[in-house]
Every structure is written in structure tokens, then in C-alpha cells.
Amino acid sequence: MPQPATSRSRRADELARPIASSLALPEQHVGLIDQSHERCQAIGLSRIERPDYAPLGRTDLTVARDRNRRLHCHAAPVMEMLFDQIVGTESMVVLCDATGTIIHSVGDDDFLAKASKVALTPGVNWSEQAKGTNAIGTALVDEVPTLVHADEHYMHANHFLTCSAAPILDPRGNILGVLDVTGDHRSYHQHTMALVKMSARMIENHWLSDDFRNALRLHFHGRVEFIGTLMEGILAVTPDGRIVGANRSALDQLGLSGAALRMQSLVSLFGTTVGALVDRFRSPLATPMAVKGPGGAGFHLHARFDWPVWSHVTDAAMGAGRRGEAVVELAPAAASPLPSVESTAPAPAAVGLAHLDTGDAQMASVLGKVRRVLDRDIPVLILGETGTGKELLARAIHRDSARAKQPFVAVNCASIPETLIEAELFGYEEGAFTGARRKGAVGKILQADGGTLFLDEIGDMPLPLQAHLLRVLQERRVTPLGSTKAVPVDVAIICATHRDLRAMIDARAFREDLYYRLNGLAVRLPALRERSDLSALVRRILDGDVQARHLRLSAEVQALFDGYAWPGNVRQLFNVLRTAAVMAGGESPITREHLPDDFLDDLRQRPPATAEAAAVPAPAPVVAASPAADGPPATMSLEAMEVEAIRRAVEQAGGNISEASKRLGISRNTIYRKLRWSQRDSS
Numbered sequence: 142m143p144q145p146a147t148s149r150s151r152r153a154d155e156l157a158r159p160i161a162s163s164l165a166l167p168e169q170h171v172g173l174i175d176q177s178h179e180r181c182q183a184i185g186l187s188r189i190e191r192p193d194y195a196p197l198g199r200t201d202l203t204v205a206r207d208r209n210r211r212l213h214c215h216a217a218p219v220m221e222m223l224f225d226q227i228v229g230t231e232s233m234v235v236l237c238d239a240t241g242t243i244i245h246s247v248g249d250d251d252f253l254a255k256a257s258k259v260a261l262t263p264g265v266n267w268s269e270q271a272k273g274t275n276a277i278g279t280a281l282v283d284e285v286p287t288l289v290h291a292d293e294h295y296m297h298a299n300h301f302l303t304c305s306a307a308p309i310l311d312p313r314g315n316i317l318g319v320l321d322v323t324g325d326h327r328s329y330h331q332h333t334m335a336l337v338k339m340s341a342r343m344i345e346n347h348w349l350s351d352d353f354r355n356a357l358r359l360h361f362h363g364r365v366e367f368i369g370t371l372m373e374g375i376l377a378v379t380p381d382g383r384i385v386g387a388n389r390s391a392l393d394q395l396g397l398s399g400a401a402l403r404m405q406s407l408v409s410l411f412g413t414t415v416g417a418l419v420d421r422f423r424s425p426l427a428t429p430m431a432v433k434g435p436g437g438a439g440f441h442l443h444a445r446f447d448w449p450v451w452s453h454v455t456d457a458a459m460g461a462g463r464r465g466e467a468v469v470e471l472a473p474a475a476a477s478p479l480p481s482v483e484s485t486a487p488a489p490a491a492v493g494l495a496h497l498d499t500g501d502a503q504m505a506s507v508l509g510k511v512r513r514v515l516d517r518d519i520p521v522l523i524l525g526e527t528g529t530g531k532e533l534l535a536r537a538i539h540r541d542s543a544r545a546k547q548p549f550v551a552v553n554c555a556s557i558p559e560t561l562i563e564a565e566l567f568g569y570e571e572g573a574f575t576g577a578r579r580k581g582a583v584g585k586i587l588q589a590d591g592g593t594l595f596l597d598e599i600g601d602m603p604l605p606l607q608a609h610l611l612r613v614l615q616e617r618r619v620t621p622l623g624s625t626k627a628v629p630v631d632v633a634i635i636c637a638t639h640r641d642l643r644a645m646i647d648a649r650a651f652r653e654d655l656y657y658r659l660n661g662l663a664v665r666l667p668a669l670r671e672r673s674d675l676s677a678l679v680r681r682i683l684d685g686d687v688q689a690r691h692l693r694l695s696a697e698v699q700a701l702f703d704g705y706a707w708p709g710n711v712r713q714l715f716n717v718l719r720t721a722a723v724m725a726g727g728e729s730p731i732t733r734e735h736l737p738d739d740f741l742d743d744l745r746q747r748p749p750a751t752a753e754a755a756a757v758p759a760p761a762p763v764v765a766a767s768p769a770a771d772g773p774p775a776t777m778s779l780e781a782m783e784v785e786a787i788r789r790a791v792e793q794a795g796g797n798i799s800e801a802s803k804r805l806g807i808s809r810n811t812i813y814r815k816l817r818w819s820q821r822d823s824s
């Protein structure tokens with residue numbers, strides 16, 4: 142709140158500035174004006190100096206405008222809106238660059254004419270050195286919103302003005318320019334400054350959103366109803382959780398400087414991760430999330446991001462070796478998010494096919510097959526349930542191919558609105574349609590030129606586009622929408638789906654010709670419950686992705702894991718381990734208490750056959766009941782021999798089903814099933 146002026150300073154002020162002192166402005170304000178006057182005196186400015194009528198020449202003004210084109214673009218609509226609020230008040234809205242040169246103005250014609258008499262026109266510099274104390278120049282010096290009213294202006298010629306100016310800062314705290322409303326001093330209104338400050342914030346927020354339009358943006362406030370208003374804090378976050386941009390409200394609310402904020406991560410600031418936010422806010426219906434900020438202050442936050450881009454980044458944030466790629470995918474559109482911080486980003490680890498081999502026989506077979514077609518120009522179709530690692534496999538194929546240094550471009554056909562897939566894939570020419578990016582865009586297929594195009598959820602591609610895609614694949618040329626010119630393109634194609642494409646073909650929902658075009662080699666990734674390498678996978682995730690080398694599973698958790706059906710496959714395992722590792726902190730082993738509640742709930746709610754088996758130590762009695770210790774009798778059926786082999790393996794592994802399944806190269810599920818059936822048959 143402004144402090145009332147003391148009687149002593151007010152008396153002095155009344156003598157020096159009779160008009161301004163009638164407003165009873167706070168003492169702090171008077172102090173800033175006095176300091177400005179002292180600066181003007183110190184550099185020898187004259188109060189009666191003739192106003193400088195010599196603006197920049199047309200060429201220099203064009204150069205200044207070009208240099209500040211981005212500022213102008215963000216500010217112009219806000220200036221129009223601001224002017225709508227003050228129209229008819231004999232005022233004008235002025236935008237200056239960081240040197241105080243006016244680059245744009247809008248205002249009442251009458252007042253513009255008056256203003257031009259004191260050179261308040263584009264191309265003229267209104268820094269303090271040039272024009273003495275004035276809101277623009279003084280705001281640039283003090284870097285705070287500044288009012289300079291009537292005879293507070295240093296030069297007499299400007300005493301008829303009242304000016305309210307606010308600096309505009311970029312997300313790193315650098316001054317971009319100044320927004321100002323200037324009018325006849327008789328039209329002074331105390332609300333003008335509030336309008337100018339809000340408008341400057343609006344420009345800053347536009348700038349931030351534009352700078353980080355491909356980043357994850359957090360919109361937060363202590364009061365949930367303030368999210369989406371000018372009061373909200375905005376933070377820009379990289380795929381690996383670093384904070385790279387903030388608006389003023391964010392700094393104010395968190396009580397941190399820009400430099401201090403850059404030392405923080407999403408986890409240290411709000412105790413959450415990029416993966417958790419992306420998972421939650423990919424739904425348009427997601428409600429704000431309650432979090433605790435530094436010092437325990439409560440905030441509500443909402444995350445915004447471009448889902449097609451972040452659908453890959455989610456995994457990058459969660460999985461090893463993919464961060465770098467995600468950043469590369471984000472980099473072209475992001476302007477310059479705190480380069481000093483960016484440069485310290487860890488180098489991406491390479492994840493090739495070998496990384497995916499953790500001892501499961503089915504996985505090994507898949508990897509063997511794809512290795513054989515590497516660099517053979519054979520399209521690969523990856524089938525498998527959600528979360529089985531289809532995209533990870535696609536990236537690994539790319540990494541191990543001769544195209545590794547070229548782009549890997551992933552398109553999730555299910556997550557892009559149907560109306561946008563065509564433009565997204567094939568690109569469009571300038572003016573092809575009245576969309577947000579009227580300038581045209583390069584489609585994903587051309588972005589992948591020389592590299593690999595990964596079409597995830599290909600089963601969700603709309604039928605009409607299937608024909609278009611088929612044409613591109615056959616002709617190896619892309620014609621962007623609205624263009625007549627076909628551009629040659631060279632891409633390796635990998636597709637994935639969890640759908641039954643054959644059934645879709647029968648239902649005429651998928652083109653048979655496209656199916657054969659895409660299906661050079663079809664491989665099916667096993668569901669996690671079918672895999673025999675759960676323990677090795679757990680170890681790999683704890684050692685690598687989660688970086689919790691010191692952790693291991695308790696026997697109880699191992700049994701729970703072994704018996705669980707894992708409907709979300711490796712993705713679910715990954716998430717459970719990531720949470721458990723955080724909960725366990727420095728403690729080892731991971732116990733039931735460290736497991737996330739939703740996982741434990743799920744375990745309770747769906748006691749699958751395998752879970753029962755885990756809960757009832759089935760293998761031991763079965764093994765104990767084993768009829769033959771020295772080998773199967775010659776008269777045994779094939780089925781019985783199989784069961785016998787399983788029993789032996791379980792026995793030799795000391796009852797450890799995971800170990801037995803690994804040795805046998807069959808899944809834990811199969812072991813439980815076969816042993817249970819054999820029990821039932823014999824009872």
C-alpha cells in the first residue's frame with residue numbers, strides 16, 4: 142500500500158512541484174522523483190531545454206522496429222486492448238524498447254497531435270538522459286513501474302503530461318522495453334497505473350509462453366480460482382524437470398529470485414515429477430493439483446503442454462536415454478531457454494537393442510528378428526499391449542541403424558485430433574487453411590527425412606489418410622496440403638499398434654494394402670506377465686532409469702510382483718518402482734509400505750490367478766508332491782513331462798518362480814498355470 146507523504150516532505154514537495162503534490166503521492170514515490178531530478182542535474186540537463194524534435198531517420202526507425210519485432214508483436218494487441226480502456230481520455234499508449242526509443246504508439250488523434258509537439262512520437266528517445274525525468278526513462282533506470290505527473294517532469298515543456306509506465310521483463314529478468322500511458326495531466330486517473338502494470342504482465346506472459354511454447358508450462362497460484370488470471374505464476378519446465386523460465390508472479394509467490402529458482406527442480410520445488418504431471422494433465426478434464434511449495438506453502442497447479450510432443454517426452458522423463466532426444470525434438474521451436482542452464486544438461490545415454498535384452502526368451506527372439514532386418518529398408522510393425530515398450534523398441538532400432546544420426550520423429554496417431562493428423566504428417570503451405578500457423582509448416586514425414594518415422598497407434602489413423610499415407614510410401618514423395626509440388630523423402634518406417642489390424646481389415650477399418658506396405662516384419666512384444674525376466678527388468682530400472690542402485694526388493698514385494706498381472710506392463714512397473722524408490726529414500730529393501738496405494742488397491746481388487754499363487758506359496762507343496770526325483774518315467778505324456786520339468790526347475794531354483802521361468806525361457810504365468818492345472822487334474 143502507498144504510504145502517505147510526511148508533512149515535512151509534502152511541504153517541500155508543494156514548493157517544488159505544486160501540481161503533482163496535490164495528488165498526495167506516497168513518500169517513496171517522491172523520493173524516486175527527487176533522485177531522478179538529481180541525476181538529471183548531475184548530467185547537466187536544462188529544465189528549459191527545447192524538446193528534441195529530431196526522431197530517428199526512417200531507416201534507423203525501421204532497424205529499431207526490426208530489432209524489437211517480437212516485442213512489438215506481443216505488445217500490439219495488448220496496447221489496442223489497453224487503449225480501448227482509456228479511449229476518450231486524451232491519452233495515448235506508448236511502447237518503447239530497452240533504450241527508451243518509442244517504437245509504436247496508439248492514441249486519441251487530438252492528443253497524438255499535442256504529443257507530437259513534445260516529440261512523443263515513434264523514433265524519439267525518451268531515456269532520462271535525453272528527456273530528463275519522465276515515466277519511460279525513469280522506469281528504465283529504476284526498473285519499477287513509475288508515475289511521473291505534471292511538474293514532476295524535469296523539463297518544463299513536459300509539465301502538461303501525466304505518464305504511467307511499467308517495464309516489460311523477459312523470463313530471465315532482462316528489460317525488453319517499457320509500456321506507457323501518457324495523457325494530459327488533467328485527465329490523470331489513479332487506475333491508469335494498475336492498467337499499465339497488468340498490461341505489461343500480459344505482454345510478459347505472452348513472451349514467456351512463446352519462448353517456451355514447446356516446454357511444459359505450470360500455471361499456479363495459492364488460490365485455485367486465480368489460475369488462468371493475470372495473477373497466476375507461470376513456470377517453464379524441461380523434460381528432465383529443470384525450471385528454465387518464470388514470470389514475475391511465479392517469483393513473487395515462491396519468494397525466490399530468478400537465479401535461485403534456476404537452482405530448483407520440479408521435484409525440489411513442488412515434490413512432483415514431469416511424468417506425473419504429463420500423465421495427469423494429458424486429459425483435458427484434469428483438475429488443478431494441490432502441491433506444497435518451498436517452506437510448505439500450498440499451491441494449486443495446472444500443467445499445459447503440447448501433448449503430441451510430450452507424449453514422447455513423458456517417456457523421456459521416465460526412461461533412460463531419451464531425454465536428449467526429447468530436448469532435440471523441442472529445441473527448434475523454443476527460442477532460447479536459459480542457455481547457460483541448458484548447456485549443463487546431461488548428455489543422453491544411448492539405448493540400443495542390446496539394452497532391451499534382459500533375459501526373456503520372447504524378447505530375445507524379437508530382438509534377433511529386428512536385428513536381421515536392420516538397414517534393409519523393411520518396414521517394421523510392432524505389436525503389443527500398451528506399455529510393453531513398443532516405442533522404446535522403435536527408438537532402439539533407430540539407434541542401432543545407419544540412420545542413427547538423422548532424426549527420429551514419432552507421431553502418435555491416436556493423440557492428434559483427426560482433423561489435424563493430415564496437416565501434422567504431410568505439412569501445409571502458407572495460406573493452405575486459416576489455422577493458427579498461417580505461415581505453413583513442415584510435416585512430420587519431411588522432418589524425418591533421412592531418419593526414421595515412427596507411427597505409433599497406426600490403427601487409429603483415419604481411413605482417408607491411410608490412402609494418402611500409402612501414396613507417400615509408394616511414391617516416396619510428399620505433397621504438403623495446399624501445394625502442388627511433391628518433395629522427395631527418404632524415411633525408414635516403423636509402426637506400432639495395440640490393435641488387431643487383421644480384425645480391423647476384416648471390419649474394413651484398416652486398408653489391407655497399407656497393412657502389407659507397413660508389415661515388412663511384424664514382431665509382438667510380450668506382455669510383462671508373460672515375461673520371465675521380471676527380476677532383471679526391476680534391476681535394470683532401479684540401476685538405470687530410477688538411479689537407485691542401492692535398492693532391492695524385499696522377498697514379500699518380490700512375491701507380490703511375481704504374482705501380479707501388470708495390466709500396464711513395463712510402464713506400470715516403471716512407475717511403481719519410481720514411486721517406491723522415492724518413498725524408500727535411503728532405506729533398502731523396498732517393502733510393501735513403500736509401494737504406491739493405487740498399486741496395492743489394485744492388488745487387492747484383482748486377485749488374479751497369479752496373485753493367488755503368490756499369496757499361497759503354491760510351488761512348494763507342488764514341488765513337495767513331485768512324484769519323481771530322478772527324472773520322468775518313460776510312460777509319461779508330453780504334457781506331464783512338461784509339468785515335471787517345470788517342477789524340477791522350480792525346485793532347483795529354491796522355489797523362486799522368476800528364476801525358474803528364466804531358466805526355462807517361459808513366463809511365470811505359464812508356470813503357475815501349468816502347475817495349478819496339474820494339481821487340479823491330480824486332485
Ligand SMILES: Nc1ncnc2c1ncn2[C@@H]1O[C@H](COP(=O)(O)OP(=O)(O)OP(=O)(O)O)[C@@H](O)[C@H]1O
Nearest residue numbers: 456459460497526527528529530531532533711712
Ligand atoms: N525394456 C525396458 N526397460 C526399461 N524401461 C522400459 C522397457 N520397456 C518399456 N520401458 C518403459 O516403459 C514405458 C513405456 O514404454 P513405451 O512407451 O515404449 O511403451 P509402448 O508400448 O509404446 O506404450 P503405448 O502403447 O502406451 O504407447 C516407458 O517409460 C519406457 O521407458
